[in-house]
Amino acid sequence: MGYGFVLLQDEQGERPWQRIRAQRLDAAQREELAARVLACVAERFPDVTAGISASCDFRGVVTLSGQCASYQQLCDLAHAVAKVAGVRNVVSDMTAADVDIPRRDYSTWIAAGEKAGLLAECDVVVVGLGIVGAAICRELSRTDLRVIAVEAAEDVACGASKANNGGVHHAGGVTPGTLKAEMSVLGNRMWDQLADELGFSFDRCGDLLYVEDSEDIDELADEFKTAVRNGDWRPRLIDGEQCLEIEPALAEYGHKPVMGLWMPSQGRVSTYEVVVALAENAAANGVRVMLDTPVCCVETERIADVEDGEEGSRRITGVLTSRGLIRCRYVVNAAGAYSDEISAMAGDRLFTIHPRRGTIAIIDKAKPPMYRHLTGHMNPEKKQGRDPNSKGGGMEFTPDRNILIGPSATEVPDKQETRTTDEELGFIMAINENPEVSERDIIRLFAGSRPADFSEDFQIGMSEVTRGLVQAGAIQSPGVGSSPAIAHMVADIIREDAAREGRPVGENPAFNPHRDRPVHLRELSHEERDALIAERPEYGRIVCRCEGITEGEILDVLRAPVVPRSIDAIKRRCRAGMGRCQGGFCQPRVLEILARELGCDPTDVCLHGPGSEVLRCDSRGGSGEVSGRA
DSSP: OOOOOOOOHHHHOHHHHHHHHHHHOOOOHHHHHHHHHHHHHHHHHHHHSOOOEEEEEEEEEEEEESEEEEHHHHHHHHHHHSSSSTTOOOEEOOTTTTTTOOOOOHHHHHHHHHHHHHEOSSSEEEEOOOHHHHHHEEEEEEBBOOOOEOOSSSSOSSSGGGSSSSSOOOOOSSSSTHHHHHHHHHHHTTTTHHHHHHHHOOOOEEEEEEEESGGGGGHHHHHHHHHHTTTTTEEEEEEEHHHHOOTHHHTTTTTTSSSEETTOOOOOOOOHHHHHHHHHHHHTTOEEEEOSOOEEEEEEOOOOSOTTTTOOOEEEEEEEEETTTEEEEEEOOOGGHHHHHHHHTTOOOOOOOOOEEEEEEEEEEEOOOSSSSSSOOOOOOGGSSSSSSSSEEEEEEEEEEEEEEOOOOOOOOOOOOOOHHHHHHHHHHHTTTOOOOOGGGGEEEEEEEEEEEOOSSEEEEEEESSSSSEEEEEEOOTHHHHHHHHHHHHHHHHHHHHTTTTTOOOOTTTTTOOOOOOGGGGOOOHHHHHHHHHHHHGGGSSEETTEEEEEHHHHHHTTTTSOBHHHHHHHHHHHTTTTTTTTOOOOHHHHHHHHHTTTTOGOBSSSSSSOOOOOOOOTTTSSOOOOOOO
C-alpha cells in the first residue's frame, strides 16, 4: 500500500507554536501562570534541596531560581515546567548541589574589543558559522544587504555541526505542531537543489523501519501517523515482502520483517562539508567572514519608555567582538550552544541552553554498511533508557560509506564538555545491529553537544523585546535537514522588518548560486587522473594514503574563499586524515603544506585553533624542513 501527502502551508492557518508565541499576558495573568508553575514543581519535585521561585514575563517565559539536588533533577524540573499550559519557554537561574554550572567569562574579550575600537559597519551581523549560520549567510547573500559573519572558533563547523550523524531527517520522529516539524518538512525538500548548486555529496538514501513481531506494529503505525500529520513526503506502510524488495540484504542477515515503514525522504550528508560549501558560496557572493572573532557584548539602545525586558524596549545598534565593534541594524543569533547567552546580551532572556552530549563511533571503511538504505529494526525495548527528548542513536552511514553508530544522549552542565566515556561507548555498542562490527573496528570516537532548550523546539523569529535581534537558536536535531528552511525564514523576517522601516531590501544582481564541486582524485577515471596530473603535477602526490587525498586537493581548499588555517580544518574539507590511521601518517605532510602556503612557522600550525599547536620547536637548527614529532 502507498500513501502520498502534501503540506499545504496556506491552508493550515495559525499553528500551535504560533499561538503560544502570540500570547501577551497582563500582570494578573503572569502571577497566575507563575503560581501554576510552582504548584507543578511542588507536586512533581517535593524533594528539591532549596525552594524554587518562579517569575513570568509578558510572553509566558518563566524564569526559575533555587537549588536542585542534582543537575539531572534541574533538567527534569525545567522540562516539566515547560510543559505547563501557557508557558512559552523556561530560563534557568537554578543551581545544582552536585555540580557547578560553568559560566563563560567574557571580560578578556570585552577589554580587547573596547581597546580595538570600531572594526566595521554593516546591515546584518550573523553570529555563528555552523550549518544554520552558514545557510543564513548564503541566503542573505542573495540580497543587497551588507552582511558580516562572525565565528568564535578558528573555522566554520566547529560546534555541533562537526559532531553529528548528518541526517536530513524525515518527519516521522518530530512532534507535530512544532516549529521543528514545519522546518524539517520544508527544509528536507530543498536538499537536492542545494547539493546540485553547491557541489557537495548528498545521498537521498531513504529510511526503512521494520518490525519482526506483530505486537510492535502499533508503534510503527504511530510513526507513520506522525509523518503524515507533519506532511512528510510519501511515507508508506509496507508488508514484509515489500521490505525485502526494498532491502534484500535483510534476508541475508536472517531478518524476517512482518511490516515496515518506508520513508524515501531521508537523506545523508557530511554536515561539515555542507557548512564549508555554504560559507564559501556566501563569501563569494559578498558576505565578509570573520573567524576567531567571538562576540562578547551586543550593543542596544532604548526605544521606548518601558522597563527593560518588556515588549519593544530596545533596538540593536551593534556587536562588540574581541577584535572591535561592528555597527549594524540586525543581529542574527545562530550561536548554537551559546545562543542563549547572545540573546541575553541583547536584553532578551528567552531561553536557556542545556547541552545534551551525544557520542558517535566511526567505523573503518573495511566494514561496509549492511544495507543500501538507512535500515533499522524498530524494537520498543531498544528505546528504553534513551532520553525522551532526543532521537537517541542507531546504525547509520555517511555519504562516503563509513558506518556511524550513535549518538547517545547525556545531559551535561558544561557547554564545552565533549569528552567520551565508557558508559556512552557501552550504549553505542549496545545498539550496534551489525554482527560483523565490534569495538576493534572503531577508528574514531567523538562527541558533540546538542544546543537544546527546555521547550525542545527551535527558537526562530524577531525578538519581541529587542528590535533587530533575529533568533535562530536552540537548533538541535533535525537542525541539519531544517537549515535551508530556517535560512529562508530568517531572511524573510529581515526583509519584512526592513520594509516596515521604509528600507526595502533589494536583490544582489551579482549573486551566483553555484559553487564548483572540489576535485576528488579518487572519483576520477584513470584517463581523467592522467590528464589532470599532466596539467597540475601536485595532483600526482598522495598525502593521505588511507583516503587517497593529494597535495593538489589540499592546495585547492587553501585557495578557497574561506581559508582553512588548521589541520582539522583541512581534514573537514578534503578528508586528509579521515581514514583508518586518523592522520598518523599524513599529518606531518599536511602541517608542512599549511606552513608553506600560509607563510607561517611550522610551530605556529594548530590542530584545531590556538593552544593546540602540534610542534614545540625546531630541533634541527633551522634546516628549513619540518621537524619534531606530529
